[in-house]
Amino acid sequence: MSLAQKYPNEVNQIMAKYPPQHKRSAVMPLLYLAQREEGCVTKSALKDIAQMLEITETDVASIVGFYSLYHDQKAGKYRMQVCTDLPCALRGADRFLEELCGNLGIQVGETTADGLVTVEGVMCLAACDKAPMFQTQGPDGIRYHENMTVDKTLELIEALKKSGREVE
Amino acid sequence: MAHILLRHRDIPDINRLDVYQKNGGFEAFKKAVTAMKPTEVTDVVKASGLRGRGGAGFPTGMKWSFIDNKNWPHYVVANADESEPGTFKDREIMESNPFQFLEGLAIASYAVGATAAYIYLRGEFWQVAAFLDERIADMEKAGLLGDKILGSDYSLKIFTHLGAGAYICGEETALLESIEGKRGQPRIRPPFPPAVGLYGKPTIVNNVETFTNVPPILVNGADWYKSLGTPDSAGVKIFSLSGRVKNPGNYELPFGVTFRKLVYEYGGGIIDDRPIKAIMPAGASSSLIVVDDKALDTPMDYASVRTIGGDLGSASVIVIDDTVSIDWVINKTIHFFKHESCGKCTPCREGNYWMLHMTERIHSGTGTQADVDLLLNVAKQMQGKCLCALGEFATMAVVTGIERFPQDFQKAVKA
Numbered sequence: 001m002s003l004a005q006k007y008p009n010e011v012n013q014i015m016a017k018y019p020p021q022h023k024r025s026a027v028m029p030l031l032y033l034a035q036r037e038e039g040c041v042t043k044s045a046l047k048d049i050a051q052m053l054e055i056t057e058t059d060v061a062s063i064v065g066f067y068s069l070y071h072d073q074k075a076g077k078y079r080m081q082v083c084t085d086l087p088c089a090l091r092g093a094d095r096f097l098e099e100l101c102g103n104l105g106i107q108v109g110e111t112t113a114d115g116l117v118t119v120e121g122v123m124c125l126a127a128c129d130k131a132p133m134f135q136t137q138g139p140d141g142i143r144y145h146e147n148m149t150v151d152k153t154l155e156l157i158e159a160l161k162k163s164g165r166e167v168e
Numbered sequence: 169m170a171h172i173l174l175r176h177r178d179i180p181d182i183n184r185l186d187v188y189q190k191n192g193g194f195e196a197f198k199k200a201v202t203a204m205k206p207t208e209v210t211d212v213v214k215a216s217g218l219r220g221r222g223g224a225g226f227p228t229g230m231k232w233s234f235i236d237n238k239n240w241p242h243y244v245v246a247n248a249d250e251s252e253p254g255t256f257k258d259r260e261i262m263e264s265n266p267f268q269f270l271e272g273l274a275i276a277s278y279a280v281g282a283t284a285a286y287i288y289l290r291g292e293f294w295q296v297a298a299f300l301d302e303r304i305a306d307m308e309k310a311g312l313l314g315d316k317i318l319g320s321d322y323s324l325k326i327f328t329h330l331g332a333g334a335y336i337c338g339e340e341t342a343l344l345e346s347i348e349g350k351r352g353q354p355r356i357r358p359p360f361p362p363a364v365g366l367y368g369k370p371t372i373v374n375n376v377e378t379f380t381n382v383p384p385i386l387v388n389g390a391d392w393y394k395s396l397g398t399p400d401s402a403g404v405k406i407f408s409l410s411g412r413v414k415n416p417g418n419y420e421l422p423f424g425v426t427f428r429k430l431v432y433e434y435g436g437g438i439i440d441d442r443p444i445k446a447i448m449p450a451g452a453s454s455s456l457i458v459v460d461d462k463a464l465d466t467p468m469d470y471a472s473v474r475t476i477g478g479d480l481g482s483a484s485v486i487v488i489d490d491t492v493s494i495d496w497v498i499n500k501t502i503h504f505f506k507h508e509s510c511g512k513c514t515p516c517r518e519g520n521y522w523m524l525h526m527t528e529r530i531h532s533g534t535g536t537q538a539d540v541d542l543l544l545n546v547a548k549q550m551q552g553k554c555l556c557a558l559g560e561f562a563t564m565a566v567v568t569g570i571e572r573f574p575q576d577f578q579k580a581v582k583a
Contacts, residue, residue, distance in 0.1 A: 017327045022367050024349035028332055032291075053349070066351040066510075067332030069291040085253045086452055086500040087410040087486050123335065123507055124253035124452075125292050128408065128486075129416035135292055142294035 040071040076111040076118035078138035087128035096132035140166040176264035188267040196386035209279040215390035217402030222375030223482040234362035236370040243371040244285040249338040254451035254484030257406040258376035272379030291332040335508035340373040354556040397423035401469035411487035428464035446488040450481025453561035455568040494573040495580040499527040505562035516559030519550040
């Protein structure tokens with residue numbers, strides 16, 4: 001099923017943002033839409049988007065490869081992306097990431113055995129005054145979690161396990 | 169003093185349209201579209217001395233006056249990519265005082281005759297974009313956007329566009345490439361965006377905080393704005409304070425406040441009351457400034473920070489205390505720049521790759537003095553040879569770190 005068939009309203013809204021002769025601009029929002037359910041951009045989604053925008057599959061793949069929030073590989077349902085850049089690291093982010101992974105029994109970059117969470121270290125997320133912090137990227141979009149502790153994070157993971165959704 | 173930009177700290181619920189309007193909101197936009205010519209708006213902004221808040225400090229009104237009136241349509245783009253490590257001010261504005269930013273964006277669009285404006289947000293600001301979309305819909309319902317706004321002949325639409333995790337898209341030509349659906353790689357300039365920008369059309373790109381300054385300038389006048397700050401740097405600035413301080417956060421202050429006041433009065437001093445060692449005044453792109461009494465008493469404005477070997481940039485002040493070794497700091501910054509280099513030009517792509525190898529070796533204790541010398545040499549080789557500022561930025565902390573804190577590197581290679 002193509003994106004236009006699956007999400008007709010969203011696709012129309014996206015296309016309306018850009019001049020009709022520049023529909024290539026829609027590639028980034030369409031890629032977000034494509035990886036919403038699968039957690040990554042599939043080969044068939046690449047083809048679908050390329051056809052819709054009249055560009056090549058290689059063009060679309062180059063966008064997936066360039067930008068770090070698009071993924072061509074599946075991971076956990078939620079990607080937990082901990083900022084470890086300088087300002088956060090000055091406030092204990094590296095130790096937080098290490099302890100979190102230790103508690104989950106995984107290495108940085110790995111996924112928990114139940115497939116729920118992949119923990120990654122990432123570049124600055126513009127929340128330097130609220131370290132340690134991370135974002136979750138998953139089926140509910142991207143959400144920030146700030147001033148975190150390992151205990152609070154483990155509670156969040158338990159809640160995700162129970163509800164299957166990320167709640168406010 | 170009441171806040172001029174972070175007004176939500178004084179007025180609860182100002183992120184609601186009715187509350188914003190009750191507190192003078194959209195008076196400036198109304199005045200512009202019903203009683204002023206576009207060029208008059210630009211003249212006021214020019215006279216106010218407002219300079220771009222994204223880091224480069226370019227005079228805003230002058231930029232607007234460069235728009236090419238022989239080529240249409242025109243676009244205005246808000247740079248909400250906010251990706252410099254240490255910078256977190258634009259997000260607070262957009263989440264808490266969004267209408268003042270949107271009003272400033274609308275005024276700028278009127279001033280340069282743009283009928284479509286885009287807000288380019290970093291992809292991580294997914295929630296902020298959804299929030300802004302609702303605010304834009306509120307404005308459309310109230311007749312503040314759309315066709316023939318407030319009975320004038322002026323029409324405008326505002327759209328949000330999400331990036332997807334690329335620091336380089338904060339560079340304005342890379343940002344425009346990204347909106348066009350391409351990889352975010354900087355263009356060769358000139359031509360600059362006011363001549364050839366989005367879709368090849370004249371485009372003005374300004375930072376979120378810059379736009380947010382515009383409504384109060386139109387309401388209170390250029391002289392009022394110039395009375396704040398210093399002769400070289402007019403007005404107020406949001407200083408993002410982070411690192412080893414007790415109270416990190418955003419502080420809206422007039423230009424010219426000293427580092428001492430920011431760090432010790434507003435920031436509450438250093439964690440555990442340790443001695444302060446270094447300051448990076450412009451995020452990870454900064455030179456490392458050795459902190460002594462002279463540095464602490466230096467006023468934070470564009471000209472003064474230069475006298476102590478730094479740049480104010482986006483005023484993202486990262487504070488480093490004596491528990492931190494500078495070889496670790498530059499290992500962190502190079503790790504960032506190596507990841508974020510777009511790969512288009514060789515000095516940046518290769519330079520950062522090799523600098524990371526060397527900083528890793530030095531920081532892990534397996535390096536020698538020859539590695540430090542080579543690292544400094546590579547950084548200096550990169551300077552002046554990169555396609556955009558990112559490559560230059562990457563070298564700042566390396567060169568100043570090695571030259572100003574040699575003892576930290578001597579210790580690292582000996583240990």
